[in-house]
Amino acid sequence: MFTDTHCHIYREYYNNIEEIINLAKEKGVNRFINNGCDTLSNKEVLKLTQEYKEMYGAIGIHPENVLEYSEDDLKFIEDNLYNNKIIAIGEIGLDYHYTKENKDEQITLFEKQLSLAEKYQIPVIIHSRDATLDTINTLKKYHVKGVIHSFSGSKETASEYIKMGFLLGINGVITFKNANLKDVYKDISLDNIILETDSPYLTPEPYRGSQNNSSHIIEIANFVADLYHIKLEELAKITNENIYKLFKI
Numbered sequence: 722m723f724t725d726t727h728c729h730i731y732r733e734y735y736n737n738i739e740e741i742i743n744l745a746k747e748k749g750v751n752r753f754i755n756n757g758c759d760t761l762s763n764k765e766v767l768k769l770t771q772e773y774k775e776m777y778g779a780i781g782i783h784p785e786n787v788l789e790y791s792e793d794d795l796k797f798i799e800d801n802l803y804n805n806k807i808i809a810i811g812e813i814g815l816d817y818h819y820t821k822e823n824k825d826e827q828i829t830l831f832e833k834q835l836s837l838a839e840k841y842q843i844p845v846i847i848h849s850r851d852a853t854l855d856t857i858n859t860l861k862k863y864h865v866k867g868v869i870h871s872f873s874g875s876k877e878t879a880s881e882y883i884k885m886g887f888l889l890g891i892n893g894v895i896t897f898k899n900a901n902l903k904d905v906y907k908d909i910s911l912d913n914i915i916l917e918t919d920s921p922y923l924t925p926e927p928y929r930g931s932q933n934n935s936s937h938i939i940e941i942a943n944f945v946a947d948l949y950h951i952k953l954e955e956l957a958k959i960t961n962e963n964i965y966k967l968f969k970i
């Protein structure tokens with residue numbers, strides 16, 4: 722039994738959400754952490770967690786929405802953290818890939834959400850792209866735990882995050898032929914790893930090019946089990962234990 726710890730299951734991407742959930746369950750993926758990125762998707766995440774018992778939610782404002790959010794959007798997050806199906810603030814973080822021009826605004830938004838996480842003692846799900854140093858320095862200012870989603874940095878960065886109490890999220894990127902992530906992960910203990918699809922993005926091989934969905938945790942899991950020379954069942958057991966240590970799931 723596997724959990725997809727990071728997906729974006731919204732109607733914007735999938736016409737038939739029930740089908741996506743059933744397909745995943747048939748493959749042995751029977752729990753989902755659906756991540757919002759703005760108020761519209763946060764509301765949908767909330768609604769779906771009520772409709773599906775297998776679905777848990779993370780609500781947050783993604784750095785790509787830094788120029789559009791309002792204080793009301795943050796209030797919406799705070800007002801819904803009491804909900805027992807909402808188990809994290811996410812997807813939040815820093816993204817300097819396309820532009821660094823709004824760096825200060827991004828850090829401010831990130832800090833506001835980290836303060837909420839600290840205040841309510843709820844984990845965070847972090848997006849960090851081309852912004853490692855600022856992510857680490859910002860996280861260090863708060864007493865928070867969580868996941869570095871889609872971790873694809875160096876061994877040094879991995880150990881820094883692990884020291885800070887963070888888990889690393891592995892997705893389809895590890896299966897890409899040009900990714901040298903395999904060498905990084907080989908040296909990281911499995912106690913620090915959880916599996917995610919980031920669907921509808923980052924479809925693993927051999928399905929790269931088509932839309933991703935949570936059932937593809939299985940391809941990622943097979944790849945990771947091979948890499949660590951363990952059985953699939955053992956990988957499921959270890960990664961689920963890691964999830965239980967962090968999330969109230």
Ligand code: NI
Nearest residue numbers: 727756812919
């Ligand atoms: Ni994501």
